[in-house]
Amino acid sequence: MLNDTARLIRALLMLTMSCFIVISGISQVNYESYILTPAPPLSPVINGPKVYAARANSPITYRIPATGERPILFSATNLPAGITLDVNTGIITGSIPQEGEYICHLTAANKKGKYKRDLKFVIGNTLALTPPMGWNSWYIHYDRVSDPIMRDAADQMIESGMADYGYQYVNIDDCWAVKVNSDDPIIGGKTRKPDGTILTNKRFPNMSAMTKYIHSKGLKAGIYTSPGPSTCAGYTGSYQHEALDAQTIANWGFDFLKYDWCSYGRYAGERKRKDFMLPYQIMWKELQKQPRDIVMNLCQYGFDSVWQWGATVGNSWRTTGDLGVERGDDLPGFYHVGFKNAEHWKYGGPGGWNDPDYILIGWVGSAHTMGEGVYTSLTPDEQYSYMSMWSLMSAPLIFSGDMSKLDKFTLNVLCNSEVIEVDQDPLGKQARIVRKTDKDFILAKEMEDGSLAVGLFNLQKSESPVAVSWEELDITGKRRVRDLWRQKDLNKTNHSFTANAPPHGVMMIRLAKK
Template sequence: MILTLLVMPVFGQSADGKWIGVQRVLDNGESDRIFLDLHQKGSDLTGTVTTLGHIYQVKGTMANGHFALFSSPQDSKPKLTGEVDGQTLHLTRDSDSFAAQPARPGDEYPPFEHIELPALHNVPPNGMAKTPPMGWNSWNLFESRIDDKTVREIADAMVTSGMRDAGYVYVNIDDTWEGVRDAQGNLGSNKKFPDMKALADYVHSKGLKFGIYSSPGPRTCAEYPGSYGYEDQDARTFAAWGVDYLKYDWCGARMTFSVEDLQAVYQKMGDALLKSGRPIVYSLCEYGNGHVETWGTKVGANLWRTTGDIHEPWTSMIGNITKQIPTAPFAGPGHWNDPDMLEIGNHHMSDDEDRTQMSLWALTAAPLLAGNDIRLMPASTRAILMNAEVIAVDQDALGQQAVPIKSGGLDMWVKPLADGSVAVGMVNMGATEATAEIKANELGLGTQVKSARDLWNHTSVAFHNGAYLAKVPSHGVLMLRVSGERQM
């Protein structure tokens, strides 16, 4: 945290100096101040930007009183833009515009109290998530706009749409539900969620399960209070509310911990959940850092992110699933690799691309957490998310993760199943339609195929001379379930 002697800015066309402003007021009433410590040399700007939950090293340039600050050379858009107007910086961050004034001594954020991490030990497994969790998460579509009313409506729609009966049982609230801590350190919910216990009870009344979000840092990604130093207390609170699933997001922990601390940090909440008195699925969100697949089970986790956040385009989805490949040996009943949530139905991809995501997530035994508006699903989205034959591949009791055995214009992923059959997916990575050929001997089935079924067309298909051919559209998928004489 910044603790240097404050120097008043040099005014005019310079942003040099230390500045303070309020960029927004959180839904829990806290002011999210932004503190800028900038150094200008000619047209070049460097320095730090500190908010409630984050510190960014920034670089940028000044031209005619205007500047743009980037936190990484790879950033496509600036972290912050602004202009100098005498003793005021007019700033824009994302879509928020606000002003910053010269900082005074004491305006800096105080450093967080350092808490020693525990010695490493193995947290006993909780016995949950024998198949990959299925449900819905609020973030991809609603982000900070999620509230009690919307969650209740989603729960209703999970039932009426058939999603619950298809296996989607978790209704998970992501970031921005948090209130403030009382004098005893108990964390409440904010004005968007007036009674979290009542909301959990409502979700449970629909035959669904209730999930929530926190961070091991002092602040969450959206800069609300995290569970840093309150792990046991928060776990007891979540249990009392009736929480069934916790997503625990590393984002805000960067303020206090390094990647080397990941296992010990996540172990603290793993222990706390076991002591809470309620079975709670434990989901780690650490973006694939620290080779989490090698120690996730040791902290009591049921699933862990193997990737960064998924975004709208096809390229993000394919990039995330590719990162699953080296993690395959670590997946199995009770412990799953997580390439992030489904973008199906959010209109960022075509129906063909949505089918491909559903297929790849099922083949890789990934959690199936929808992120669309369940209340407004068209028939095409319903058919993709609730394809029972594809879901059965994801939920297969063997729990083995597919690996690609061929790549190029057509990628082939093969997943052994508990009944001795295999699921196979052929993904057309190209820009035009292509012909896929699946050979039985590449599936470990010899040349005698007993049966084969197209899981998207819901039809039986025939192999001829040990092979099956079909057209696959650009960015589309052919997905079969094939039975035969397995080769040992």
């Protein structure tokens, strides 16, 4: 979508921006000096999830996430019948007719080397066996979102390298439909066709063409609506049109639906559990009838302990209110949302994930004013804590900042392969709370290979040591310690681990048997 001149201008802007970011016009921070993630090797490395879920005969689009010097040639052995691999792009397409588990062997090769890794296809009735990864338009574009913005986001997911680490969903949030009772010539007008089919506003002239463009990149497309008659921003909702809207969304080619409570509250009856479940049960049932897989995200802010029942009607569920309006105190708002989400660690797992909301770093807009983007006020160390906590909690990794202004520091936070590996671990266990005091917070997550990922968070305003014992972690014996952000091994240790963590910062490690 961008011509060569535009790309050159953008690259120069990003180079300048990545060195010095002005925050609120007060100070300059050299963010490059805070970068911890090592540059990937020139030889290929395959990243992202090790498992892909789909239903039998549903269309599959999967771009193998791989870093390394381009061009990279891809190959695969033992691919199940019905799917093919484009050796130049690494995009797998097709459909698999028979339920079952299929392990194929992937290879990525360039002039610098070769990398091999297995990918398991699980064909059945459960989607999202690892937390979804991608981007959402809300916290940067709000009611300004448009077809060109979505296409550009897909371009940037490829060009920035985010797709090489497993980010794949490009999701429209609110404001794509027609605004109810609006006479604005762009966003107003008739809300539905005579047969009830939902209409888009003029910023989205052809949804099918847009999703086709996103799919051509090997990415997936997401959309948003509400079970009420109107969305949170006042656009057309799905109330009493659930079956037709599910069919329309599938026909347009979408792979993900965020279903936001919004105006449904007035129809929620006695507000007992059955009333909170009902709108999601209805849409979930309709999505199952469609000929393509659509992952469903429940956005209802944790009502009625949704973590206890969300997995019966969806693939992820928001556990709190919007993070964008969460007010911090001595700690930034993401900490408070994370503390609440972490309490529900027993309920998340493959096919159904606790969702603490989006990753709001880089350039983001105010949720209070729906304004244009400004650079995050979070310190570099707070941003590392944010990404560490979300990964340990097996949260969906959905970035919602400006894809056109991705600087080197923001990408270093979003694209650390070893941190993402913790989030995408196939075992799918959410980290448990080991300790929470007014000074520190410790999470520990069991991994498929028997290792333990641990986050040691310093809640104080100054650098402080944070320690954890093997007794607290319920492990014994000598352990190899891996610093995940710096991607380097530390000394082996027998009984405990201590790290000096920066203010509001984190030490994220992985403990493996020697």
